Amino acid sequence: MTEITTPNFPDQLAEIAYLQEELQIRDQLVQQLSQELFRMVKGNSQFMTGSCRSGEADHDGPAIQEQVTAPNNGEIYQLRQSVQELTERCQMLEQVIQEFPQIYRRKFTERMQVVKERISLLQRENRRLHSELQSVSYRLAVRSRRSTEVDLPRFPRLSSAGLGS
Numbered sequence: 201m202t203e204i205t206t207p208n209f210p211d212q213l214a215e216i217a218y219l220q221e222e223l224q225i226r227d228q229l230v231q232q233l234s235q236e237l238f239r240m241v242k243g244n245s246q247f248m249t250g251s252c253r254s255g256e257a258d259h260d261g262p263a264i265q266e267q268v269t270a271p272n273n274g275e276i277y278q279l280r281q282s283v284q285e286l287t288e289r290c291q292m293l294e295q296v297i298q299e300f301p302q303i304y305r306r307k308f309t310e311r312m313q314v315v316k317e318r319i320s321l322l323q324r325e326n327r328r329l330h331s332e333l334q335s336v337s338y339r340l341a342v343r344s345r346r347s348t349e350v351d352l353p354r355f356p357r358l359s360s361a362g363l364g365s
Contacts, residue, residue, distance in 0.1 A: 237283070
């Protein structure tokens, strides 16, 4: 018969302490990972693939890291893909914003062209009307001079010899 041994109380306390330490290290790694993801979302393009480890995590690092990252790899991949999509969208929006001045100038130039053409047309019409007004004014002045002229009698010219003697 095999004897069933039950662990003694000090062994259980040691295992609980070990598990609590592992849980604390896991929490630290999750916190560091969330900070890295936050930096990525904020536009930090120099994303470090490995998480920064504290001095405590160095001794159990690879095993605990694998335990933490294995279940979260799918989530990390989705988050990285989401960050990539957001980065691309941000770059596209930045490019559009940089193009705004050229778009504004082009649209303004197009609108101003219509205004300039209208101004040119009005100036030509103004010159034509001004010329016509001067012509009409001249004709009126000539007519009014003719109608106001008084016909004075015309006397024959006297010679200078006949006046002095």
